[in-house]
Amino acid sequence: MKIVLRNIHKQGYKGDIESYLKEQGYTALKKALTLSPSQIIEEVKKARLLGRGGAGFPCGVKWEFVYREKEFPKYVVCNADEGEPGTFKDRLILENDPHLLIEAMIICGFAIGAEEGFIYLRGEYFKAYQILERALEEARSKGFLGEHILNSNFSFHIRLYRGAGAYICGEETALLDSLEGKKGQSRVKPPFPTFVGFKNKPTVLNNVETFANITQILLNGGEWFAQIGSSHSPGTKLYCLSGDVKKPGVYELPTNISLNQLIEEFGGGVEGELKAVLPGGVSSSLLTPDKLDVIMDYFHLQEVGSMLGSGAVIVINKDRCMVDLAKRCAEFFDYESCGKCVPCREGTKRAREILVNITRGKGELKDLELLKELAEVMFDTSRCGLGQSALNPVRSSIEKFSQEFEEHILKKRCPLGICSLC
Ligand SMILES: Cc1cc2nc3c(=O)[nH]c(=O)nc-3n(C[C@H](O)[C@H](O)[C@H](O)COP(=O)(O)O)c2cc1C
Ligand code: SF4
Known part of the structure; x- marks a missing residue:
């Protein structure tokens, strides 16, 4: 079943x-222009399409919020920053089917009453940048984009903006600040971008994959879409399968697929013996092999204490050291923390320091409790999702592989002989 x-x-x-x-x-655009904005939004709501960027917020509800706002101008923004380690699905769409995104953004503009849209593109995606530039020009030359689209009263323009390599600029409010020319740092939420977005105006901000579902929803109807996949989060999902798996890649599958099916049937099985899986990138909590039956949607992954995020499924085999993995994750978040709030700015640093010490044989058993406490404090007090979820892989690896951490500390070396300085 392919949609995107x-x-x-x-x-x-x-x-x-x-x-x-x-x-x-x-x-789908031609059809949209024959409908009223509320009819389009109703169709997207019926589809129950959840945002594919990570948070899983209902797309139709978001569009309706902006549609109902009385403030003008309104804006459409596409989040094409794709910075989550292990995520490489949006790139596939951007490089191979750019008009799918462009058409959906124009439809969104018509539905919410916006005349301007932006694609915020990951800076490193230079090929996608060139392809998008060309596609935007093609759409303008055929009258699908620009003034009086298809001879209607509706005009819509899209501008392409390249990011500068900061992971935090994928977070929607940091993205908007960056788009406005400021340093990319998260804003306090609420207010959400639907009410106070780009230049403080109502803004729909959606992920590339979310937009990529819109044309088929309009052409086939929301009810058709709602019947595909899991009833909690219908449709298909692009799963980015990587790590110790025989056939890594992007797989579009209905959302009622299990983790086991994804790895075994599509990924060709584990390379070696399975130890754990990060089902939603490095911000998610680890799952152990006894959780392989979990359905890969937002709801079921939350039920087993993890999350789907952007769908970055990282498979880990028994040759990997969990202390080393936790340290690498902590290093990433320390580097990428925007530094605006204390719990995350200081917490990510302390977590990295403690884990580096453990891998160098200088750790103590009490460090493990300290790391868990730090994870809790950061979850409760950090300003945005980066700090709140930064220590998920650290905390879950300590909880699920405590023996490996303890052995590491007591023997002052990696029991598997893997860590950097062993
Ligand atoms: C630290 C951080 C990084 C994020 N990076 C991305 C990203 O690269 N792409 C993306 O679409 N969403 C990302 N998100 C989620 C966005 O904030 C936002 O929820 C999403 O773009 C909304 O679109 P959707 O409703 O279509 O999912 C990130 C969130 C956080 C907290
Ligand atoms: S949680 Fe981290 S990334 Fe988010 S605002 Fe605070 S310092 Fe910045």
Whole structure:
């Protein structure tokens, strides 16, 4: 079942406007222009499409919030920052089917009453930047983008903005600050971007994959979409499978797939013997092999104490040291913390220091309790999602692999002989 990757999988599909038009391209936009904004929003709401960027917020509800706001101008922003380690799905869409995103953003603009949109693109995605530039020009030249789209009264413009390599700029409010030309740091929420967004105006901000579902929802109806996959978060999901798995890659699958099916049937099985899985990137909590039956949607992963996030499924085999893994995650968040709030700025540093000490044989058993306490404090008091979830992999690896951490500390070396300085 392909929705987002339906064109990409077709032989000979090039992703340019000619190929796109042959595959029903821009027919959803034509249909949208015959509907009222509230009819479009109703269809997206019926689909119960949850945002694919990580938080899983209902897309139709977000669009409706902005539609109902009386403040103008309104804006559409696409989050194409894709900074989460292990996530490489948006890139596939951007490089291979850019018009799918452009068409959805135009439809969104029409539905909420916006005339301007932005794509905030990860700075390192230079190929995607060139492809998007060309695709935007193609859409303008065919009259799908710009003034009086398809001879209607509706005008919409899209600008492309390149990020500068900060992970925090994927967080929606930091992204908006960066887009406004400021240093990318999170804002206090609420107010949410739907009410106070780009230039303090009502803004719909969605992930690339979220937008990529819109044209098929409009063409086939919200009810059609709502029947696919799990009833809690319908549709398909792009799962980025990486790590110790035989066939890593991006797999579009219905959301009622289990973790075991994903790894065994599609990923070709584990490379070696399975030890753990990070199901939602390095901000998620580890799952052990006894949780392989979990359904890979937002709801079920939360039920087993983890999260789906952006769908970065990282498989870890028995040759990996969990202390080393926890240390690497802590180093990443220490580097990427924007520094605006104390719990995250100081907490990520202390976590890294403690874990580096453990891997150097200078740790003490009480450090493990300290790390767990730090994770709790950061979760409760950090200003944004980065700090709140930064120590999820650290805390869960200590809880689930305590013996490995204790052995590491007591023997003053890695029991597996893997860590950097052993
Ligand atoms: C630290 C951090 C990084 C994030 N990075 C991204 C990202 O790269 N891409 C993305 O779409 N969402 C990212 N998000 C989630 C966004 O804040 C936001 O929820 C999402 O873009 C909304 O779109 P959606 O409703 O379509 O998912 C990040 C969140 C946090 C806390
Ligand atoms: S939690 Fe971290 S990234 Fe978020 S505002 Fe605080 S310091 Fe910045």
